[in-house]
Amino acid sequence: MKDFNVLIIGSGPAGLFAAIWLERMGIDRIAIFDRNQYPAGGLLNDGKLNFDYRVGIDLDELQIDIEAAQSLIKEVRQIFIEFPRCQQVTFLENNKEIDEWRNVAQENNVQFIAPEQWHYGTDNGKKFVDYLRGLLSHTTFFLGTEIISIEKENGKYRFICQKNRKTEKYSGKVVLASPGRGGAYWFRDSSKKIGVDNNFGPIDVGVRIELNRKFYDPITDVVYDPKFIFQTRRHDDRVRTFCTNPGGRVRVENYGNFKLVNGDALFKHKTGNTNFALINTVFLTQPFSDTTEFGQMIARQFFLLGGGRPIVQRVGDFREGKRSSKSTFNSRSRHFDRCKATYNAVPGDITLGLPARIVDNLWESMKTLDKIVPGILHPSTLLYAPEIKFFDTHFPTDQHLETNIEGIFVAGDGTGKSRGIVGAAISGIIAAKGIVEKYF
Ligand SMILES: Cc1cc2nc3c(=O)[nH]c(=O)nc-3n(C[C@H](O)[C@H](O)[C@H](O)COP(=O)(O)OP(=O)(O)OC[C@H]3O[C@@H](n4cnc5c(N)ncnc54)[C@H](O)[C@@H]3O)c2cc1C
Structure with missing residues (x-):
């Protein structure tokens, strides 16, 4: 049986950056395991990079302050942007237009965040992963x-x-688990058997909006992936925009007994549409705190209603309380032909699958966003569901991201420590530093 110093679960940004930092600190005999040849998530898909401590990074969860976060962002940024096909898409310096957008958002009681952003596109995903792997020389990959x-x-x-x-067996002194969202439930169940504590985190439930890009270009030409955060009046809930893809496509993630919508953009080829997620954060307390089951119930309901495919509804139909149907889906007289869907979902009624409170919150937020960026609620605009972000597996840890079991560290999205590529990379580095401090 081969023996290593550190065993890393997952070759996503959390695992790769942990290995890069372990090597920098003089550790060798590192092993990274991945069930796929390439990591399953955003490193391979889209590759939008937000360099801002307010995006995808939870300071309380990582037990760091703003200064520490900014310093870590600076370090990972250097590595990311050295990839030749990574291009800057949002510029903050001397950008008066950003201030203007912030003012309009504020007038509507909406928080607006414009992070420094870079993008390399799905078509460069594999090359980007190869570039990161090339930075490692004392790490063995088991792909x-x-x-x-x-x-x-x-x-x-x-x-x-x-x-x-x-069957193969490997041993190691320390484990870093960064299984991503796709491996979260497997790790939760496996680690429980050796005593690792976990609890439930929140989930984000909503829709993916796809529209003729000319309506959203005024904002995305200034901020590629603008973050609008709405506090809804009726329920006092939090709704936000997320993962904007100008000139992008709607995509689908397959989870076997349900499917979720997502989106991406290519570096070279652009479509005539823009898509982004509008999601409502859901926390559950008593008597039912299982956000996993709650989210999966919603997703399975859509799977049933859509005959195994996600559902899409035109805003024009939604406003009239009507389902969308195949026969009128591209109706010229209703101006639906102004936005050609980039994904073949089933025309239907998204309100059948989402809880009323979430529909209320999303619609209120859409109407507010339409005041900030007029035109987004054109009848042709498409609402795809379900878009759900399962950040529901959460592990209590110390400041080194070590769990209650000695020698088991966690990082990345699948363990509740990040929500995005840059945040995952940072959490991997924090864990790597902790591993060296405590065990080497
Ligand atoms: C379609 C899509 C597009 C996205 N676009 C963006 C974006 O543009 N920008 C952004 O910031 N974020 C994006 N994300 C989110 C981003 O992918 C995640 O935030 C990030 O990848 C999390 O990193 P991670 O290292 O925690 O996990 P991951 O990148 O998910 O890596 C975990 C790895 O662990 C492996 N694994 C899990 N279980 C096992 C096991 N039992 N055995 C072996 N291997 C296992 C998986 O195969 C996977 O490759 C996107 C996600 C998706 C799905």
């Missing part, structure tokens, strides 16, 4: 290798893995 279980024996951890239907 196409799925970790099935984690065991502890004689003060060491052991991974039981499967590759090409063969």
Whole structure:
């Protein structure tokens, strides 16, 4: 059985940046495991990078202050932007237009965040991952290798893995778990068996809006992925825009018994549309705190209603309280032909699958956004559902991101420590520093 100093679960940004920092601090014999050949998430898809401590980084969760976050962002930024095809898409310096947008947002009681942003596009995803892997020289990659279980024996951890239907075993002194959202439930269940505590985090439930890009260009020409945060009046809930893709496409993530909508953009080829998510953060307390089950119930309901595909509704139909249907979906007389859908979802009624409170919050926020960026509620605008972000597996940790079990550290989106590529990278670095401080 091969033995390593550090065993890392997942080759996403959290795992890769942890390994880069471990090597920088003189650690060798590092192993990274991934069931895929390339990481499943945003490193491969879209690659929009937000360099701002207010986006995708939870300071309380990471137990760092603004200064520490900014210093870490500066370090990872340097690595990200050295990739030749990474281009800056939002410029903050001397940008008076950003102030103007902020003022309009404020007049409507909306918070507006314009981060420094870079983008490399889905078509450069693999090259980008190869570039990061190329920064590592003392790390062994076990790709196409799925970790099935984690065991502890004689003060060491052991991974039981499967590759090409063969079982392989590896041991290590310390584990860093960064399984991403796709591996979150597997890690939650596996780590529970060796005593790792976890609890439920919030989820974000909403829709993906796709519109003729000319309506949103006035804002995205200034801020590529503008962040608007709405505090709704009726329920006092928080709704925000997220993951904007000017000239992009709507995409779908397949989870077997349900599908979720998402979006991306290519570097080279642009469409005539823009899409972005509008999501409502949901926390649950008593008597039911299982946000995983809540979110999956919604997703499964859409799966049922859409016959296995996501549902899409035109704003023109939504306003009239009507479902969208195949026969009128591209109706010229209703101006629906102004936005050609980039994903073949099932025309229907999104209000059948979303709780009323969430529909109320989303619609109120859309109407407010339409005051800030007029035209977004053109009848042709498309509302796809379900868009759900499962940040629901959460692990209590110390400031080094070590769990209650000694030698098991966590990082990234799948453990509640980040919400995006840059945040995941930063959490990986914090864990790497903790590992060296405590165990080497
Ligand atoms: C379609 C899409 C587009 C996105 N676009 C963006 C974007 O533009 N900008 C942005 O900031 N964020 C984006 N995101 C979010 C981004 O992907 C995540 O925030 C980020 O990847 C989290 O990093 P991570 O290292 O925590 O996990 P991940 O990147 O998800 O990596 C975890 C890895 O662990 C592996 N794994 C899990 N379980 C096991 C197991 N049992 N055995 C072996 N391997 C395992 C998975 O295969 C996966 O590759 C996007 C996500 C998606 C799905």
